[in-house]
Amino acid sequence: METTKPEDPVDRELLKGSTPLLLLSLLCEGPMYGYQIIETVRQRTGGTYTLKEGALYPALHKLEATEFITSYWETQENGRERRYYAIQPAGQAFLAAKKKEWNQFVDMVQAFVGPRA
Amino acid sequence: METTKPEDPVDRELLKGSTPLLLLSLLCEGPMYGYQIIETVRQRTGGTYTLKEGALYPALHKLEATEFITSYWETQENGRERRYYAIQPAGQAFLAAKKKEWNQFVDMVQAFVGPRA
DNA sequence: CCATTGTGCCTCGCAAATTGAGGCCAGTCA
DNA sequence: TGACTGGCCTCAATTTGCGAGGCACAATGG
Numbered sequence: 001m002e003t004t005k006p007e008d009p010v011d012r013e014l015l016k017g018s019t020p021l022l023l024l025s026l027l028c029e030g031p032m033y034g035y036q037i038i039e040t041v042r043q044r045t046g047g048t049y050t051l052k053e054g055a056l057y058p059a060l061h062k063l064e065a066t067e068f069i070t071s072y073w074e075t076q077e078n079g080r081e082r083r084y085y086a087i088q089p090a091g092q093a094f095l096a097a098k099k100k101e102w103n104q105f106v107d108m109v110q111a112f113v114g115p116r117a
Numbered sequence: 118m119e120t121t122k123p124e125d126p127v128d129r130e131l132l133k134g135s136t137p138l139l140l141l142s143l144l145c146e147g148p149m150y151g152y153q154i155i156e157t158v159r160q161r162t163g164g165t166y167t168l169k170e171g172a173l174y175p176a177l178h179k180l181e182a183t184e185f186i187t188s189y190w191e192t193q194e195n196g197r198e199r200r201y202y203a204i205q206p207a208g209q210a211f212l213a214a215k216k217k218e219w220n221q222f223v224d225m226v227q228a229f230v231g232p233r234a
Numbered sequence: 235c236c237a238t239t240g241t242g243c244c245t246c247g248c249a250a251a252t253t254g255a256g257g258c259c260a261g262t263c264a
Numbered sequence: 265t266g267a268c269t270g271g272c273c274t275c276a277a278t279t280t281g282c283g284a285g286g287c288a289c290a291a292t293g294g
Contacts, residue, residue: 013135013250018131034244054284059281082242112138113219133251169253171252198272
């Protein structure tokens with residue numbers, strides 16, 4: 001009878017390595033800025049997963065350093081600026097590879113854990 | 118040993134956190150010893166995933182410290198000893214919870230990456 | 235008018251997990 | 265003898281996420 005809240009976070013360690021995959025997938029839908037990414041993930045997961053800034057920005061910068069994504073500043077009407085991140089061709093390719101890897105990974109674990117109940 | 122090429126191994130970071138899940142799942146089939154676990158995983162994955170000793174033993178010891186598994190030494194015919202690890206009731210329960218978490222995790226990533234291509 | 239909240243970018247130190255390397259010992263086989 | 269396999273383990277370095285914090289500016293509301 002435990003209050004299994006829907007906000008039960010997924011084991012942090014499981015998230016490791018999945019962040020670039022998430023980011024690139026999201027950016028495939030179009031350029032986004034950091035805050036927006038966090039909100040989008042939070043909403044789409046119904047609040048179960050809140051991407052932390054301390055994880056997001058370093059990951060974003062790393063993807064930019066490897067030229068899988070680019071960034072550019074855009075000024076809003078109210079004069080404030082946002083930094084948008086957009087996927088690059090190299091990022092698309094990388095994403096494709098990562099997706100494949102992801103599927104292999106899931107298959108592997110599933111093979112041991114057993115198929116979904 | 119056969120000539121199984123080291124197929125592109127799954128991203129190391131993806132593996133993080135999945136180890137306890139794998140171990141408990143394996144031990145559900147019966148007690149095993151370290152070397153045997155490594156070999157089993159290697160064979161079942163067709164060589165794509167070789168569990169490293171530096172990852173295995175610490176994980177095993179941690180699971181034992183939390184009493185999810187136990188260990189005992191068994192002497193072989195040739196006089197040598199092996200350390201077997203066996204799952205405990207608490208481990209079974211923990212495994213069930215972890216499985217659920219795993220499924221949630223997969224669902225979440227799938228939601229962003231998109232269903233299997 | 236000022237204070238709080240929300241937006242929006244970022245960095246730092248800590249904790250946890252894997253890797254790759256290495257150590258140690260005992261059988262086996264040539 | 266020496267090389268190889270089986271078998272247990274540890275350690276430093278690396279990588280990653282987390283939590284907490286800093287900075288800045290807009291909009292809101294009492």
